[in-house]
Amino acid sequence: MSRFYIILVHGLPAKQRPESPIKILRSAISKTVMVKLKDGSEFIGKLDLTDSTMNVVLSDAFQVKEGSDRPATKFGKILIRGSQILYISTEYGEKTL
Secondary structure (H helix, E strand, O other): OOOOOOOOOOOOOHHHOOOOHHHHHHHOOOOEEEEEEOOOOEEEEEEEEEOOOOOEEEEEEEEEOOOOOOEEEEEEEEEEOHHHEEEEEOOOOHHHO
16 A cells, blocks of 8 residues: 655745745756656757746757667757656756766
């Protein structure tokens, strides 16, 4: 039997509240991020734009081979639909490229 925990944040002081995902994503604009899609594919690029539905635009983007950080296909600028995103690593950083 699985258990679900509900965290109440309404009554917490502002410093203790978790940041919203949109704020975290917007703070990563101009940084290198890694986006993993629901189909398992991964893209790395500089985050240019995002919106309230977490659609993202990456520049200098490339798809990586599964299980490595090596580029499989270079795309340049791409739009990834938010509904297809599994997760985004906003702290991917240049040092891992």
